[in-house]
Amino acid sequence: MLLEYAAAPESRAIVDIAPSYGLFIGGQWRPAAAGAAFKTVNPASEEVLSEVAQGGPADVDAAVAAARAALPAWSGLPGAERAKYLFRLARLLQEHARELAVLESLDNGKPIRESRDVDLPLAAAHFFYYAGWADKLAYAGFGPSPRPVGVAGQIIPWNFPLLMLAWKIAPALACGNTVVLKPAETTPLTALRFAEICQEAGLPAGVVNIVTGDGSTGAALVAHAGVDKVAFTGSTQVGREIARQLAGTGRRLTLELGGKGANIVFEDAALDQAVEGVVNGIFFNQGHVCCAGSRLLVQESVADELLAALRERMATLRVGDPLDKNTDIGAINSAAQLARIEELAGAGEAEGAQRWAPECELPGRGYWFAPTVFTNVSGSHRIAREEIFGPVLSVLTFRTPQEAVVKANNTPYGLSAGIWTEKGSRMLWMAQRLRAGVIWSNTFNKFDPTSPFGGYQESGFGREGGRHGLEPYLDV
Amino acid sequence: MPGPAGSAASPPAPADPAAPGDLGDLGDLADVASSNATLRRFLHGLPGVDAVGLEARAQVLGSRSVKTTSKRLAIDLAISMVDLTSLEGADTPGRVRSLCGKALVPDPGVRDVPRVAAVCVYPDLVGVAVEALAGSEVAVASVATAFPSGRGPLEAKLADTRLAVAAGAAEIDMVIDRGAFLAGDYRRVFEEIVAVREACGGAHLKVILENGELVTYDNVRRASWLAMLAGADFVKTSTGKVAVNATPANTLVMLQAVRDFFRLSGRRVGVKAAGGIRTAKDAIRYLVLVNETLGEEWLTPRRFRLGASSLLNDLLMQRHKLATGAYGGPDYVTVD
Incomplete structure (x- = not known):
């Protein structure tokens, strides 16, 4: 080859992966009640990166209770105060961007060029965008004083772990909800790092709870009667089960499912x-x-x-x-x-x-x-x-x-x-x-926090992003 | 992968202009230039260029990593592609001789520096350059055809070309008539290139499109095709005399046009990026564009050139830094 590119690996030294992680509930780290754990691997090498707690029904119950306890104070804050926390989270994501990008690529397998140039900037942009809405909800077109839905149970996929977290958490918090988020089984690490960032930002305990685990953990979260709203991004098959389970309960649901674009x-x-x-x-x-x-x-x-x-x-x-x-x-x-x-x-x-x-x-x-x-x-x-x-x-x-x-x-x-x-x-x-x-x-796969995203038919319902993305998290 | 370039890059082969009259096998396109109407229909039928997508692609390619050994090789390759240029009203025989001295010995302390491809001057100074470079493999290139504006009568442009060739220029850098192009008179532009090509005799013809005056990427693609259909050996981005010269994006459009033309006719046309390329980093970025659009076959001075004046010294300084680990700075390269 006349022009060979030099290997330019991003250094792993910037990330500090603990040998094991607990669940983040009520602002505290704790092991799973049943003591179970699972391993997360680097798909590019099959190397085990860490061991992560497998949340069970008791853990989900504790997380929902923590979110419920945090709700009155969080939703009672003036919007401008909630915005301060969201802006702080956005800035911290930017400050830790390099580290989070490497961590995302390690746990997910995606190229660093994408985690660095797409996932991280967009995740921070989502927090910035919804921080801006937090004190303007009265002007969003959902009534003069829209109230939050309550406790949101959010389940995200492994393809854009941190970005999907941002899509879920940013609008929920801006509207005054508290959340229990379950990251995907194969990619929990950036969500756990995000929990630490929430601590760094001084976010009140219980506003964001992260419960790791597999499909059964997600099922427990969906089934929990204390969850007022479920937001799920993932496969159509699971989405269908969730819809069946929530039908008639009065609890709200948005689904962002598969596609064949x-x-x-x-x-x-x-x-x-x-x-x-x-x-x-x-x-x-x-x-x-x-x-x-x-x-x-x-x-x-x-x-x-x-x-x-x-x-x-x-x-x-x-x-x-x-x-x-x-x-x-x-x-x-x-x-x-x-x-x-x-x-x-x-x-x-x-x-x-x-x-x-x-x-x-x-x-x-x-x-x-x-x-x-x-x-x-x-x-x-x-x-x-x-x-x-x-x-x-x-x-x-x-x-x-x-x-x-x-x-x-x-x-x-x-x-x-x-x-x-x-x-x-x-x-x-x-x-x-x-x-x-x-x-x-004349373009494809372009995302922006100001633009609503969502599907028709078996691709789901509800919109994330933009003004439309507020609606699922407001009691309207 | 070749070994570290301490052994010096192999000397670049001399330019290989196609045999005069050999325009490749144009097939169905042979009579596309028979009238302005057919030419216009053809050029306007080329696929459009989406500016946003094009610029995004050029930017991604700019982030390829070329470091250490690969950088050393890339720098030597870039040096061998430089058309060392001086095109000022203030050029004098002394200035041109000094430039030729630089071309012959780019870095006095270091012997394994590859030679540059050519020295590029105005027609009246070709004789000086030919004399100064006699016996070397560095070619003399001359701009012609009322450079840089191209606003002169055809007779004058042809005389300009013939005199430069007669004085010993092996390569002619002509400018197209942008006025005629923008007025839609493609046939006139075409005929002028054909006439200049004839006047070149055996000299190698580079056709300057002046992208900065064509403005849209669609125009750049059309002008590239027009020049190639008329027999250009090279298409060149710009004169270096207007506000916008070579950019990664407009060069990428030209590389794509060259690739498509090659597919159709089997003829390999070269590309010269000129104007505003000042650093080794910029130069390497262009090499990446060539590599990923046209491939290795074009990574030779016979098919890709960098028209520049200050670039050479930055390449030498970077080369020095790679060799010694220390950045010597501008006092350690010769300014000619």
Whole structure:
């Protein structure tokens, strides 16, 4: 190679991972009542990072009680006072950004470039944004003096651990609620570090409680009668169970679930940027993105040209050490997720789609999957219908804008879509007809705290972000 | 990966202009320039450029890490691609001789520094440069065609070119008629490039688009194609004489156009980024753009150049720092 990039690993020395962590309840650290614990590993090396308490029903009960006890004082604070705490949390996230980015990449497997440039800045931005709302709730359009819902039980996924925490906690606290948050089993470390940051910020005890654990811990939280509102981000399957459980209880629920986003490229698109957008749409965060553009719908007249360019571009993607600044694609988050991706990719081949991946050397240890594209995919294939949640793109073609709309909407999901065209009128025409909560045009996977995010149909309901994101946390 | 570059980068091969008249196999495009209407239809049919996406991509590529050994190699590669340039009204024979001295011996204390690709001067000083560089492998390049504005009669532009070639310039950096381009008279721009190419004879032709005056990336892509269709050996970003010169983003558009043109015609056109590239860090950023857009085949002075004056000394200072661990500073490189 004439121009070889130098390995530029971000130093691990900046993070200080304890050998074990307890639960953060009522401002105190404590072991799980039943004494159970589980291990969290670095998916890039399978190295055990730490041992984390496995919260059970008794722990959830204690956490909900702590949140309930903290509620009157917290919701009674003037909005401007709550804002001070949120601003402080935002600033502390920024101050600890480097450390948190490394910790996130270690626990999750995502490339440091993404945790550093996307997750952390956005997480801090969310706290800043909702801090601004805390003393302006009367002007948010939900009545002159909207009240908080109460205790929020929040369950977040492993794909953007800290960012999802921010999406959940920032609006809840701004509106005067207290929270019990359960991070994902495979990625608890940044949430636990966030608990320490809450202590550093002097946040009153019990306002934020972090209970780690697996699905059973989440189920206990959902089932707890003391939780006034449940917010869940994760799989559609679990979301459905939660909805069933809460039906008729009067307790509130918002769900942000799976997706099978269509990235629609018209013949008049800016092709080089469309290729970048397609790559970013599906390979960003190893495809572990609920709003990933996992179905590429390309107009037949430019399909060959676009796919040739896409393959060429995919061949330059750098898969490897998540802590290396040059890495484009990191590790798959867990063995279980890798198995699911492999199973679905196998099904794609078995059903007759054509599989292609660039030659790339994958590390020997850890969980890895090469960026993959399937062509000759038809609408009935599993890889065109089911969420893969990995770096696997399914390519379909269309002939007319009408057909693009029909194919894009032909999914039980409805979270995101992308439209690539240089023609403004067509972009707007499409956006009006696509059933998706988020529609990007000439870009993809762009997030901003001021913009509401959420889905249609099996992608869930309720919005996070923006003024809309206040509503689920206000008693309106 | 090659060993550390203490052994000096292999000497770059001389420029390889395509045989005159060899424009590659344009296939269906052979008569695309038969009229202004067909040319216009073709250029306006090229895919558009989304500015936000383009700039984001250029920025991401700017964050690739090139350090230690890879930096040493990249610096030597960059030095070998430099067109050492002086294009001032105040240029004198003495100044040009001094510049040529720098080109021949970039760093007096260090013998393994690769030589630069060329020295670039105004046409009337070509003779001085040719004499000063006689016997070396450093080429003499000359700007021509009423540089930098290009606002002169065609006859004068052609005479300008012929005189520079007659004086010994091996490479001609022409400017396109931006006025005609912006007025939509693509055929006129095309014909002018063809005529200059003829006037070049065996000399290598670099076509300056002056991106800063074309303003939009769509225009930069169209102008790149126009120049390549007309037979340019190189497309070059800018004269260095306007407010906006080479930027990573506008250079990336040109690299993409070169890549697409190569796919279509099989002809490899070079790219020269010029103006505003002052530091080794900037230069390496451009090498990364080339590497990830066109690949290794273009990482040679035959296909990529950096037009600059002060860049060379920064490359030498960084080279010195890598070799000794200490940053000598500007007093330890020669100012010519």
